Amino acid sequence: VQLQASGGGSVQAGGSLRLSCAPSGRTFSGRVMSWFRQAPGKEREFVAAFWWNIRRTYYADFSEGRFTISGDNARNTVYLQMNSLKPEDTAVYFCAATLRVGSISVSLSTTYDYWGQGTQVTVSS
Numbered sequence: 001v002q003l004q005a006s007g008g009g010s011v012q013a014g015g016s017l018r019l020s021c022a023p024s025g026r027t028f029s030g031r032v033m034s035w036f037r038q039a040p041g042k043e044r045e046f047v048a049a050f051w052w053n054i055r056r057t058y059y060a061d062f063s064e065g066r067f068t069i070s071g072d073n074a075r076n077t078v079y080l081q082m083n084s085l086k087p088e089d090t091a092v093y094f095c096a097a098t099l100r101v102g103s104i105s106v107s108l109s110t111t112y113d114y115w116g117q118g119t120q121v122t123v124s125s
Contacts, residue, residue: 008119021095
C-alpha cells in the first residue's frame with residue numbers, strides 16, 4: 001500500500017490550500033487516516049484525523065477552526081482543506097493511515113502503519 005500526498009505549494013498568509021491523500025492498493029474504509037506535519041528542525045506533529053466508518057474528525061488545537069479534514073469514499077481520498085494559513089504553518093505535510101482497530105491514539109505517529117511521501121506547504125508573510 002502506498003499513500004500519495006499532493007496539493008502543497010506556496011501561498012501568502014491568509015491564503016488557502018487543499019491537500020489530497022489517495023492510497024493505492026487497498027481501501028481504508030473503516031480505519032483512520034490522518035495528516036501530520038514537520039517543520040525544519042522540529043518534530044513531526046499531528047494535524048487532523050478522519051475515521052472512515054463513522055466519519056468522525058479530530059484536530060490539533062492549532063488546526064481546529066482553520067483546517068478541515070474530510071474523506072471521499074468514491075475517490076478513496078482524504079483531503080485537508082487549510083484556510084487562513086499562517087507562516088508558522090510552513091512544513092512538509094504527511095498523510096498517514098492505520099489498519100488498527102480498538103482504542104488507538106490518533107495523535108501519535110507510532111499509531112500509523114503507512115505514510116505518504118510528504119508535500120511541502122510554504123506560507124509567506
